[in-house]
Amino acid sequence: MAWLPLESNPDVMNKFLQKLGVSEKWNIVDVYGLDSESLAWVPRPVASVILLFPCSDQYYKYSQEQCNEIKEKGQVLLSDVYYLKQIVSNACGTVALIHSVANNADQIPIADGPFKKLLDESRDLSPEERGELLQKTAQQIISAHQELAMEGQTEVNPNEQVNFHFVAFVHKGGYLFELDGRKEFPINHGSTSPETLLEDAAKVCKDYIAREPNDVNFTVMALTSNEN
Numbered sequence: 001m002a003w004l005p006l007e008s009n010p011d012v013m014n015k016f017l018q019k020l021g022v023s024e025k026w027n028i029v030d031v032y033g034l035d036s037e038s039l040a041w042v043p044r045p046v047a048s049v050i051l052l053f054p055c056s057d058q059y060y061k062y063s064q065e066q067c068n069e070i071k072e073k074g075q076v077l078l079s080d081v082y083y084l085k086q087i088v089s090n091a092c093g094t095v096a097l098i099h100s101v102a103n104n105a106d107q108i109p110i111a112d113g114p115f116k117k118l119l120d121e122s123r124d125l126s127p128e129e130r131g132e133l134l135q136k137t138a139q140q141i142i143s144a145h146q147e148l149a150m151e152g153q154t155e156v157n158p159n160e161q162v163n164f165h166f167v168a169f170v171h172k173g174g175y176l177f178e179l180d181g182r183k184e185f186p187i188n189h190g191s192t193s194p195e196t197l198l199e200d201a202a203k204v205c206k207d208y209i210a211r212e213p214n215d216v217n218f219t220v221m222a223l224t225s226n227e228n
Helices: 010-019 057-073 092-102 114-122 127-137 139-149 197-210
Strands: 026-031 046-054 164-172 175-179 187-191 219-225
Touching (some): 010 026, 010 092, 010 139, 026 046, 046 092, 046 197, 092 114, 092 164, 114 127, 114 139, 164 197, 187 197, 197 219
Antiparallel strands (some): 026 219, 046 164, 164 175
């Protein structure tokens, strides 16, 4: 089964989050540039950074090399990183939003409802079990995803091959983690802090862009609070 692809549109994503009970104090905003001046315009605090990027042969080749290197050398992984495996096509936008909110549950209020229920029931499950639970029992989340995917400005078809993918970057325990539900595990990109998450994630986004010098189809967004 394939979901309808979610558009990289902050308005659509914010409606989705609010339907799931996420506090309206927290919103997805566009990040218009990765230089220091552009980043300075992004409201703080930043809970996560979300990147939409093109899936090319170069991307798949690099991802496999990265995975193999981590398996060989190891990396620091923390048990409290909430990581969910994506088991259905086109769900990456929702998975990125789940990763963004679930790893900031201490500061992002979530009202009682399907999203809070999913997080509560999946806290002690494996990443694969979390993905299965999302697909099998979270019908209201799936319905909200499908409904808001239809609101985007781009015509959507669940059976059409989508060549773009969402990933989320979050701070956990002093580290910057890249959370991609299609990879084998979270990727630790080194040290960060709540205050420098945006700048440190921007560096990784720049690396993605540098690997695709002839492609301009990248979008960066941030989950931020409008109340300091």
